[in-house]
């Protein structure tokens with residue numbers, strides 16, 4: 411009885427959140443003058459020009475080779491087979507076909523290899539934990555850094571598994587998962603861990619939640635750092651970069667989706 415009430419409550423709140431973010435998408439259109447990249451890898455030169463002017467293209471190529479030769483997607487797949495109920499695994503096993511998302515994750519891997527951040531916070535681990543896996547792989551290869559990931563983890567536990575089902579076991583030592591929503595836990599987390607270097611939003615995509623997360627992350631970001639966001643299909647990211655006079659860059663992918671990056675030098 412208690413479980414069915416929990417399922418209904420979770421399902422209803424998830425549907426409401428999604429509907430609200432679809433409405434936001436119509437009301438708050440992205441700015442027409444946002445800077446669009448032709449591919450995610452282009453962000454590396456944009457940011458490294460500002461952050462690491464001496465970095466060579468060969469270094470970037472070697473990082474790209476390094477992540478592509480690891481077969482991280484294969485490792486994620488193995489971990490999912492271990493952690494997911496078979497029916498669920500069968501339903502989502504083609505996750506690795508999302509080539510555009512994988513290119514974005516590779517760009518994040520390269521940025522982390524170049525800039526060597528110490529603390530990263532992300533919101534939205536997701537059922538598989540793809541962004542977590544790429545961030546953690548880069549931290550492992552740098553031999554530096556810790557990732558704090560916020561996700562309420564409320565839906566999947568009903569079915570006996572958790573968010574991040576594909577994060578390879580050996581990478582998890584550099585990750586702490588905060589099982590909560592960002593609205594109530596993000597600021598408390600920053601107060602506990604101190605200033606961070608990178609922030610990634612991929613949790614609750616409502617306009618007001620995204621603006622809240624970008625602004626809170628900015629407040630607790632070191633003097634130099636990177637704020638990134640998936641689902642920037644409304645103007646929240648544009649308003650944020652405009653307010654703080656930051657250069658923001660977006661890449662369009664999938665049918666009508668956007669991922670955005672901002673390099674911050676306070």
Ligand SMILES: C[S@@+](CC[C@H](N)C(=O)[O-])C[C@H]1O[C@@H](n2cnc3c(N)ncnc32)[C@H](O)[C@@H]1O
Nearest residue numbers: 534535536539540541560561591592612613614
């Ligand atoms: C699109 S998935 C994240 C995908 C993940 N970044 C990846 O690369 O695999 C969205 C996740 O956001 C989480 N989420 C929803 N509302 C949230 C909130 N208010 N704060 C943090 N996470 C939230 C959901 O539980 C879900 O797991």
